Amino acid sequence: MSAVVLRGGCRCGALAIEVTLTREPADYVPRACDCSFCQERDAAWLSDPQGVLRLQQRRESASLHLRQGSNQADFVACAHCGTLVMVACEIEGRLYAAVNAHALRDARFAPEQPASPQRLAPEDKRARWRQLWFAEVCIETTAGAA
Template identity: 45%
Template sequence: MVLHGSCRCGNIHLALSTDMEAAAFTPRACDCDFCVERGAAWMSDPAASLSLTVKNRDDLELQKQGSETADFWVCKACGTVVCVTADLNGRRFATINARAMDDRHSFQAPVPASPKLLAADEKQARWAKLWIGCVTVRDALSIG
């Protein structure tokens, strides 16, 4: 099954290939100021693969928050935070903002999460277990 999503203007598109049904996802609502202010709730499936497609790289902003070990993907054109990525041991991991997904109304209600209480190395170990471990990024140049 492939679940799709995007920023509001469509500049950043997400395609999550997963064996999970949309209703099986329980997003995690982070309690840090950045996520609370943006209403972000994070979903992932470690067995899934994620394809990120960016139409206009000039409208993509990567922001570091908290421990500054991960990048929040924000569309400068519409302000949507679509995902977070972290490069760990030569591999890119990601989690998706459930609110950027087309099937967001099918997901379970978000549950609270408090990763801000963890040290940077504890966060990275948690991400390696919970986040999507197969991430591909394409942009207008690679699309053709």
């Protein structure tokens, strides 16, 4: 099977997301975190350790980087419209990330499954993220864009 490229982003267009998946979208089960932070922001996390995640922002100030829970990961949201688009964590010098499945357009995934990462110890979270999240992550700023 060839790679599947999906696109999306925030509601106002300041942040654009592109993911390259190694399987059909219906084979992926987004993880709906049961913490109040993720529930309030309609987040269901999707990742592919062999895939690619790209975030393109109009300018550096287009994104907010938020920390919560164990304070290990950066939750990336649009500074203008507030859409939560991804979560990332640097582990041993490499950036790992997951995308909010609700920020992707025209994709049909398997039904979401609840997840409770707050029950894991901090080191267990990092091990899980390293295993499950995108290991090829690129964050770009488009110079000169409005």
